[in-house]
Structures are given as structure tokens and as C-alpha cells.
Amino acid sequence: MSTELEDVLDQEIPEGTKTGYLDYSLSRTTRQIRDDRGREIYENLEMAYKRAVEDIEWEIKRLDRKIVASFDFSPNNALSLVMVKDLDTKEIVETDFNRAIEKRNLIIKLNIMKQRYNFLFGHTYDIDKEVL
Numbered sequence: 001m002s003t004e005l006e007d008v009l010d011q012e013i014p015e016g017t018k019t020g021y022l023d024y025s026l027s028r029t030t031r032q033i034r035d036d037r038g039r040e041i042y043e044n045l046e047m048a049y050k051r052a053v054e055d056i057e058w059e060i061k062r063l064d065r066k067i068v069a070s071f072d073f074s075p076n077n078a079l080s081l082v083m084v085k086d087l088d089t090k091e092i093v094e095t096d097f098n099r100a101i102e103k104r105n106l107i108i109k110l111n112i113m114k115q116r117y118n119f120l121f122g123h124t125y126d127i128d129k130e131v132l
Contacts, residue, residue: 049117053125056110060103067099 070092107128114125 046121049113049120053110053113053117056106056113060106060110063099063103063106067096067103070095070099 073087111127114127117125118127
């Protein structure tokens with residue numbers, strides 16, 4: 001994937017320019033300038049939306065790992081045991097419930113972000129219709 005600078009440097013200088021790319025750049029039409037700026041805005045927004053989707057997906061995975069880890073009642077070492085009386089069941093239920101709500105909210109947020117991406121940039125992401 002080439003960078004924007006490489007793309008500019010690889011461009012052929014149009015016939016009739018006096019000195020090179022600088023002359024060409026200074027004499028570009030308003031339409032060419034608008035097209036370049038529009039392309040840059042589009043690419044920046046597309047990357048930002050993709051990043052937002054990926055960030056939410058990562059948050060959901062991280063939360064899934066927390067949920068699984070919260071039910072790991074194995075002892076810390078071979079000589080210790082987790083005693084039933086040491087478990088705070090109300091706290092476990094409340095924490096599990098809160099994490100489930102947090103995950104549901106993240107899934108809704110993810111699906112909305114995917115809908116926005118699909119609307120703005122064309123269909124790419126699959127959306128879970130049951131969640132919305």
C-alpha cells in the first residue's frame with residue numbers, strides 16, 4: 001500500500017508545466033483541489049469508523065474474558081481451597097448481571113456503528129437484527 005506522498009511523487013508532471021510538481025500543484029483547478037480534499041476526508045472518516053467498530057469488538061471480547069474469569073473458582077494453589085462460605089453469592093450475581101447488561105449495550109452500540117458504516121461507505125458489515 002503506497003502512501004499519499006508516494007502517490008504524489010509517482011504522478012507524471014503534465015505537459016506544459018514550467019518547472020515540475022510545484023508549478024503543477026499551484027496551478028491545479030478548484031475541481032482538482034476539491035476532489036483531493038474530498039478523497040482525504042472520505043479516507044479519514046472511513047478509517048475512523050472502522051477503528052470505532054474494531055474498538056467496540058475488542059471491548060466485547062475483553063468483557064467476555066472477564067465474564068468467564070469471574071466463574072473461575074479454582075484454588076490459587078494446590079494447598080488452598082475455595083470455601084463455600086467465602087463466596088459472596090449476591091456480589092457474584094450482581095457483577096454477572098452488570099457485565100451482561102454492559103455486553104448487551106456494547107453489542108447494540110456495535111450494531112449501530114456497523115449500520116452507520118454501511119450507510120456511509122457501502123455495505124460491508126453484517127448486522128445482528130435480533131439485537132436491534
